[in-house]
Amino acid sequence: MVERPLVYVLEPIASSAIATLRQSCDVIDAGDPAGSRWHEDADGLIVRTGRIPRELIAAAPRLKVIGKHGVGVDNIDLDAARDRGVVVVSTPGANANAVAELSVGLALSVARRIAQLDRMLRDGSLDGPPPRGTELAGRTVGVVGMGSIGRRTAALFRSAFGAPILGYDPFAAEDAFREAGAERCAALEEMLPRVDVLTLHIPLSRDTEKMIDARRLSLMRPEAMVLNLSRGGIVDETALRDALVGGTLSGAATDVFVEEPPPRDHPLLGLPNFVATPHIGAATAESMERMGMAVVSDVAAVLAGAAPRHRVV
Numbered sequence: 162m163v164e165r166p167l168v169y170v171l172e173p174i175a176s177s178a179i180a181t182l183r184q185s186c187d188v189i190d191a192g193d194p195a196g197s198r199w200h201e202d203a204d205g206l207i208v209r210t211g212r213i214p215r216e217l218i219a220a221a222p223r224l225k226v227i228g229k230h231g232v233g234v235d236n237i238d239l240d241a242a243r244d245r246g247v248v249v250v251s252t253p254g255a256n257a258n259a260v261a262e263l264s265v266g267l268a269l270s271v272a273r274r275i276a277q278l279d280r281m282l283r284d285g286s287l288d289g290p291p292p293r294g295t296e297l298a299g300r301t302v303g304v305v306g307m308g309s310i311g312r313r314t315a316a317l318f319r320s321a322f323g324a325p326i327l328g329y330d331p332f333a334a335e336d337a338f339r340e341a342g343a344e345r346c347a348a349l350e351e352m353l354p355r356v357d358v359l360t361l362h363i364p365l366s367r368d369t370e371k372m373i374d375a376r377r378l379s380l381m382r383p384e385a386m387v388l389n390l391s392r393g394g395i396v397d398e399t400a401l402r403d404a405l406v407g408g409t410l411s412g413a414a415t416d417v418f419v420e421e422p423p424p425r426d427h428p429l430l431g432l433p434n435f436v437a438t439p440h441i442g443a444a445t446a447e448s449m450e451r452m453g454m455a456v457v458s459d460v461a462a463v464l465a466g467a468a469p470r471h472r473v474v
Contacts, residue, residue: 165186166187166204167186167188167205168206168464169188169189169199170182170190171199171211172209174191177450177454178450178457179453181458182461185465186464200217201221202223203223204224204226205460205464206221206224207227208228208230208236209229210231213227213236213237214241218242219241221247225247226247226459226460227249228249228457228459228460229249229250229456230453231251231252232364233391235364235366235392242474250460250463252452252455253308253471256310256443257312259442259443259447259448260443261313261317262317263438263441263442264362264388264390265317267388267414267416267438268297268360268386268388268414269297270436271386271411272295272296274293274294274434277434297318297321297357298322299323299324299325301325301326301358302318302319302322302324302327302356302357302359303326303327303352303356304327304328304329305328305349305352305359306363306391307329307330307333307337307338308330308333308362310362310390311328311330311337311362312340314362315328315343316342318358319341319342326341327356328344328346329348353377354381356382357384357385357386358386359388361387361390364391365393370394371394371396372395374397375403375404378400378409379404381410383409383411385410386413386414387401388414388415389413389415389417392417393417393421398427399428401429411434413434414438415429415437415438416438416440417440423437458470459471
């Protein structure tokens with residue numbers, strides 16, 4: 162009998178995806194205590210947000226493939242995987258609509274003060290006329306990152322609000338900007354003074370860490386807002402707080418923090434013009450199904466000696 166490859170799924174994914182993976186592989190599912198020892202005998206690994214460092218990759222003699230359930234692969238040591246000849250795959254596009262819809266939702270929450278007003282009603286602090294919001298119709302939206310998520314986000318803002326779209330992505334082809342209906346900006350410094358909504362959809366790297374810092378925030382209009390649906394660390398959290406407190410930025414929302422979950426006393430969480438969600442941009446039933454099926458398909462393909470659809474390394 163031919164030995165089936167063994168795949169560890171370290172965090173919960175769609176049950177339908179697990180069932181599909183079991184057709185060709187033996188599976189240690191999330192929650193099994195054996196998961197802490199995956200490096201001993203795993204042929205394949207599926208991970209969502211857990212860190213996969215060099216030392217564990219080096220200690221996994223049978224490991225052939227790591228599947229990232231999602232897009233950002235900053236939690237996986239890609240250099241270590243490359244050194245060992247371990248294939249890394251991801252699921253680009255599978256969560257694009259979910260993240261894009263959350264971007265629009267967060268923009269509405271900031272603009273119409275939805276989260277703030279909800280808190281005021283619940284704690285009885287609404288005394289007198291409620292604070293006014295602003296409308297998003299016709300507001301200029303700047304999209305940083307023109308991958309599948311950025312393009313879908315641009316499409317939603319354009320169709321829902323008639324928003325003019327500016328795009329920044331030095332690595333994207335012209336087709337991406339045409340698809341998004343976006344005017345291409347050559348530099349962030351060109352984009353930032355022109356936008357009412359800045360929405361971020363880029364990976365975290367040495368080049369993008371604290372990309373939105375105090376200097377760049379100072380280039381934005383006082384009535385503008387910042388949305389971070391990428392990774393914690395791309396926006397300088399201290400600089401963002403200073404801009405929100407100082408009134409040089411009207412509002413901000415983030416789905417991601419440097420430390421996740423953030424501590425309850427995080428300086429941003431007490432601000433009325435700041436909205437936060439706990440890294441749930443891709444957490445819809447539909448997105449989880451798409452990502453789960455995509456990642457198990459590519460992991461199974463690599464283990465069967467075939468080429469995956471979405472190889473990172």
